[in-house]
Amino acid sequence: MVPQISYILAIESSCDDTACAILKDAQVLSNVVAGQEIHIQYGGVVPELASRAHQSHIVPVVDQALKKAGITKKDLTAIAFTRGPGLMGSLLVGASFAKSLALALDIPLIDVHHMHGHILAHFINEGQEVPQFPFLGVTISGGHTQIIKVTDYHKMEVIGTTQDDAIGEAFDKSGKMLGLGYPAGPQIDQLSKKGDPKKFPFPIPKAPNLNYSFSGFKTAVLYFIQREVKKNPDFVKENLHDICASIQHTLIKILFQKIEKAVKETGINTVAMGGGVSANSGIRSRLTSYNQKGWNTFVPPFAYTTDNAAMIGISGYFKYLDGYTAGMEITASPRISM
Incomplete structure (x- = not known):
């Protein structure tokens, strides 16, 4: 029998953000995230550097989360952590810490599946309306683009996924070709607001059923830029807003064509919708x-779109209510399936 009130400490370390949250049942008391700016100079996440930074960040992040929540370790009811998918070294830091603390x-x-967390972030209690089962969960991030049929808190079926790159990678790599810094996705979003979304038409990649493909889109952007810059070396600078608007317009079109088909x-x-790109x-x-x-649509608050521990905590909370407990033999799994 579970206590009437539970305090879940959740840890997320799947990529380059070290995060810890404290949940009182389905309510977030604290949600602390430590980023890693070192990756900016490399234009992407360097796995070895990420795992080292997690080791430095995790103790102060957990300490800060407990202090912000106004509780101590002795008040905790359970520990939830991201088992996967993600970078192996990063996941191991969070998993090892979580196991040690629980012991x-x-x-x-x-243990929590990272993508389950993005979907269940909608159920964090902030007094808002929540999706009713069944619903379609759409997870969009730097590493994932999926359409998922969600029947209950634990029953989820992937009915569409990317066959190559994710939409977040398409945003970031396209931005890199334009000379934008990492991550480029948010910059494209801002720059596109002043551009003409139909100025430069890009092709829509074909993928079977409800699946996605973004690799060909990146190639099309690359060839387009190379061709135009050859004619005019200042082409990107002179047309940056229109290029960004056209890229964003096409990626959104690709995304929603399959969502419409799924519905x-x-x-x-x-x-x-959930995941970092849903911001x-x-x-x-x-x-x-x-x-x-006639659709019923949901997007989580910005704080719960990018990688964060609150979404891991809410997923762990529902598993805890069902009496689930992982054994100490469990370990990180970078390619774990839904």
Whole structure:
């Protein structure tokens, strides 16, 4: 029998953000994230540097989360952590810390699938309306682009996924070709607001069923820039806003073509989006526009879109309510399936 009130400490370390959150049942008491700016100079995440930074950040991040929540380690009911997917070295830091803390406190350990966390972030209790089962979960990030049929808190089926690159990678790599810093996705979003989204048409990649493909899109952007710069060395500088707007417009079109198809094929018109790219203003605007067509759409608050521990905590909370506990033999799994 679980206590009437639970305090879940959650750890997220799948990539380059070290995060810890404290949840009182489904309510977030604290949600602390330590980023790693060192990767900016490399134009992407360097796995070895990421794991080293996690080792430096995790103790102060956990300490800060506990202090912000106003509780001590002795008040904790369970420890949740990201088991995967993600970078092996980064995941191992979070998993090892979580196991050690759970063992020291003699409380349950709960492993969480990173993508489950992005989907269940919608159920963090902030007094908002939440999706009703079944619904379609759309996870979009630097490493994932998936359409998932969600039947309950633990039953999820991937019905569409990327066959190569994720939409977040398409944003970032396109931005890198334009000379933008890392991560380029948010910069493209801002620059596109002053551009013409239909100025430069880009091709729509073909992928079977509900799957995605973004590799060909990146190649098309590369060839386009090379061709135009050959004619005019200042082409990118002179047309930056229009290029960004055209890139964003095309990626949004690619994304929603398959979401529309998924709604039609499944008959489920409740769509809940999550993942770092769901912070994109164009994507959020496009999703909410479907409410006028009879859809029920949901996007989490910005704090719960990018990698964070609160989403791991809420997923762990629902597993805890079901009496689930992981054994101490469990370890990180960088390619774990849904």
